[in-house]
Amino acid sequence: MAKHTLIAYVEDVPGVLNRVASLFRRRNFNIDSLTVGGTDKPGVSRLTVVVETTEAGARIVEANLYKLVNVLRVDDLTHKASLTRELGLVKVKVTPETRAQILQLVDVFRARVVDVDEKTITAEVTGTPEKIAKFELILRPYGIAEMVRTGAVSMARGHEPVSSAPPLVRTADSDHHHDTSGLSMSV
Amino acid sequence: MKKLTGAEIVWECLQREGVDVVFGYPGGAILPTYDAMTKYPKIHHVLVRHEQGATHMADGYARASGKVGVAIATSGPGATNMVTGIATAMMDSSPIVCITGQVGSKAIGTDAFQETDVTGVTLPITKHNYLVTKPGDIARAIREAFYIAKSGRPGPVLVDITKDAQQLTADFDWDAAEPKLPGYRPNHTAPASEYTKAAELINSAKRPLILAGQGIIKSGATAEVLALAKQANIPITTTLLGIGAIPASSDLNLGMMGMHGEAWVNQAIQQADLLIALGMRFDDRVTGNLKTYALNAKKIHVEIDPTEVNKNVPVDVALIGDLKEVLGELTPQVKKSDHADWWAAIAVNRGDSAVRDIKNLPDSGHLYAAHVINDIWRLTQKRDTIVVTDVGQHQMWEAQYFHHDKPRSLITSGGLGTMGFALPAAIGAKFACPEKDVWVVVGDGGFQMTSCELATAEQEGIKVNVAIINNAFLGMVRQWQEFFYDKRYAATPMTGPDFVKLAEAYRLTGLRCNQRPDVAETVKKTLADKKTVVIDFVVEKEDTVFPMVPAGADLDKMIRRPKQDVMLESGSDKEWEMPTSPLPNVFTEKKVEAKALNGRGKAAPARKAAKPAKSNRR
């Protein structure tokens, strides 16, 4: 079992997120995080799904995602050089004695203070999910008043076509590298 | 460009998709579509008695014909009544399109009268579904629905159309409504290297076995599978839904595998060194305990649906694609072979199993379901017959004692195991194949779930022959109670109406038969009758389906059929053998012992089970 990061490009139609989420539930896969947002292509949304499973499980997830009619393409970034980022907002309790220490820690993590009042400091931190977890851990002794994380977004490094890894199966038209959605293979 | 109402567009599209019959039930939210129906007399509408019936009829129609079946219902309760039929079609990959009415688009989300989020409800049990709120979107949704339902691995698609979308008008442009499905990939081609690997495995196998599934029927690949099997003299076993894919009369066909498959077949699976799985999905009913399943065998999986590969059983080579095409490419690379040793070993295992065969028992005054089914088969062999079964003991006896030689001649709910399926699915099959005889083999329990559809058969003037295997029990559940719950028959004894009078109440013919010598006469009378006939076959109450792999047990630990003399005694004190060890392995044990355990000489002492099974998934 390991964390697998899958990217799914989906048609931006009503209910599509429900279809994807429902698939994971029905097939008994546990979603670690799921983020959705737009892309540079109109009508195409991009999901980053982190799921804890085996290698074989990841292939099954990938194949199941492909079975959804609104899913345009799936990439597994798990074993590729990739960038993963997450945003966290952490509201931490402060006293006159701890204020300086906390500001220093915020600095060390290259986080940004986005709100301050007499009892709290709110910092915005971006980075890998591990970095955000670490940031939380470090601040926890001071007392965390509130915290929110966005979940991971991922992208492959470099200029290589994103789907350089062979998909689980070669589809009849994947050989021709054509994709009627206008989502070319070199997004 | 024609301006049409959304309702008219529905019928225009159905007509252009080649639909000749639809099964449905009206209601407020679908009323505009029903009103427009009168303008499209070429499409015959069958008024069902329950929307579940409509979906099973569409499903039976699809399974018998290979075409897409269509069911129509209103919003809310009409649509939710379809759920069981849709799930049934989903599990068995049956191409149906369900059209449902929805409340007006402005009322969606307000808990309006008869509003249900039907696309939400059916999301996990459809291949895809649509909520259409504008008349201009109807044509494309219906065209895509048909395309998705029948392409790749087939399945059910639902199109939910709001009432206002049915009422308002739009331009109807069939060509512009061509499916636009950039993400949908129904067709796959396996790379050449996989063919080479598969051929190598087959050419070096000593004990290969073909596992034949329903995919063969869907792909129309019977000839291709037989060609492969003949090339290297490979024995074939079928799944329940694979019955008919390979003629039962073919010497290569060993019979059915799995929970109620023949012991020598399951044994062959466990002893094989190569399994060639064709269009089947390693369901738990055919594998038994996965941890001990076919451990000696390499596996080749030919499948159209990539999600089935490595889902339950890890395979060595996967050829993902349409069976017919894949085998067309693979078989020429397979070398000739006779596998004589392997066939001899199977013959040893098969041994004298005939002595355990109920068919060969002399008439004891008891009427066994197996006799009934076997007699129906004997007497209808020269006719073109489709048998539609329900779910339960009779279903398994049908699979064991009716020998199907043609694809699409057995229609049964395999994946979902839906009681109440048989009668409506048979009505659908009769509409698909009016020239064929359609028999329903159904339990007294399952029949009572959808017997209201007798009225549909009567109103439509169609003939199906209904053989109720009446054991006054929910037989299969009673059998589980007998084996695993110490014969505590909780809620399984069941009374029914007088089925003869019930048939007559529907203005149909009712017959009763409770003697073995009368079966033939009853079947002949049924065939001669022009109307739908309902036969109440009053059979032995506590008869049991043998052999059986208890759910989750190893495939070769089967509860065996009691021997002849035991069988002759009445059901209640019969003895059966609870498996304590696997069936003998002819490759590791001396052949003498193998024979002994097959019924001759020193068979293991019969014992009764008291231990409840770990899992009870039925």
Ligand SMILES: Cc1ncc(C[n+]2csc(CCOP(=O)(O)OP(=O)(O)O)c2C)c(N)n1
């Ligand atoms: C809709 C539905 N409910 C319950 C079951 C569980 N079930 C499986 S077989 C069976 C008994 C069937 O009894 P009957 O129809 O009389 O057939 P028999 O087994 O006696 O041949 C039951 C209740 C089911 N498969 N489907």
